[in-house]
Amino acid sequence: MKIALFGYGKMGQMLEKIGLSRGHQIVAKIDAGTSEIAYSDFDVAIDFSTPDAAFKNITDCFKHGVPVISGTTGWLSKIDEAKTICKENKSAFIYASNFSLGVNIFFELNKNLAQMMANLEQYKVSLEEIHHTEKLDAPSGTAITLAEGIIENSLYSGWKLEEEVENHIAITSKRIGKVPGTHTINYESSVDAIEIKHTAHNREGFALGAIIAAEWIQSKEGIFSMKDVLNLT
Numbered sequence: 001m002k003i004a005l006f007g008y009g010k011m012g013q014m015l016e017k018i019g020l021s022r023g024h025q026i027v028a029k030i031d032a033g034t035s036e037i038a039y040s041d042f043d044v045a046i047d048f049s050t051p052d053a054a055f056k057n058i059t060d061c062f063k064h065g066v067p068v069i070s071g072t073t074g075w076l077s078k079i080d081e082a083k084t085i086c087k088e089n090k091s092a093f094i095y096a097s098n099f100s101l102g103v104n105i106f107f108e109l110n111k112n113l114a115q116m117m118a119n120l121e122q123y124k125v126s127l128e129e130i131h132h133t134e135k136l137d138a139p140s141g142t143a144i145t146l147a148e149g150i151i152e153n154s155l156y157s158g159w160k161l162e163e164e165v166e167n168h169i170a171i172t173s174k175r176i177g178k179v180p181g182t183h184t185i186n187y188e189s190s191v192d193a194i195e196i197k198h199t200a201h202n203r204e205g206f207a208l209g210a211i212i213a214a215e216w217i218q219s220k221e222g223i224f225s226m227k228d229v230l231n232l233t
Contacts, residue, residue: 003214004028004042006057007049007072014207015046022211030057039064044214051075058093059085067092067217069210071099073141083223092220094229097141099209103183104226106198110146110185113196114153123187123194125150127159130174130182138173142183147171150185 001024008029045061051074086093129143147159159169180200187194
């Protein structure tokens with residue numbers, strides 16, 4: 001498989017390493033300032049670029065019939081428009097806030113637990129995420145996805161960062177050292193607590209999941225998710 005990397009920072013470099021180890025070719029490394037892009041040279045694009053570049057990167061690929069795997073955050077106000085362009089051009093698209101296989105299983109575990117806890121009003125849910133000090137946005141996209149999974153399956157109506165508001169999930173964000181990513185969901189009552197937690201040991205899991213998604217999307221048309229890739233539907 002011939003892969004184009006849109007964004008060649010730390011994640012792009014890890015994607016290159018994992019992709020090569022699985023027998024694929026990295027035929028383009030596209031960053032700010034790249035002027036000429038030969039879309040016909042690659043089978044799939046993986047976008048881990050920047051919020052201001054992502055929408056154009058992704059939709060230009062769709063217009064050239066190239067499927068896209070994207071993990072870029074901060075541009076999602078335009079994702080519905082991107083999906084429309086994908087469908088119009090009969091291309092394929094997977095967006096995920098986190099491509100780690102373990103995290104995507106954790107997303108489903110989180111939803112199932114939320115359903116079981118929905119009518120147990122004595123338990124109050126909270127969410128904590130910890131990342132390295134270079135991560136500037138808070139909360140993480142993964143934390144937001146987890147919060148949305150609880151909201152969709154419970155009576156909670158929203159989430160708040162570093163603030164306790166009635167009927168909202170309190171999210172705490174910490175930036176510590178070189179922590180790749182730790183997410184904890186806690187249900188607390190006066191008599192006990194239930195906790196589920198995912199801890200990333202390094203960045204490789206994120207890159208591996210994106211490469212596996214790129215392998216899976218070949219010859220497909222439409223909008224998909226990691227649930228489809230992992231057959232969790």
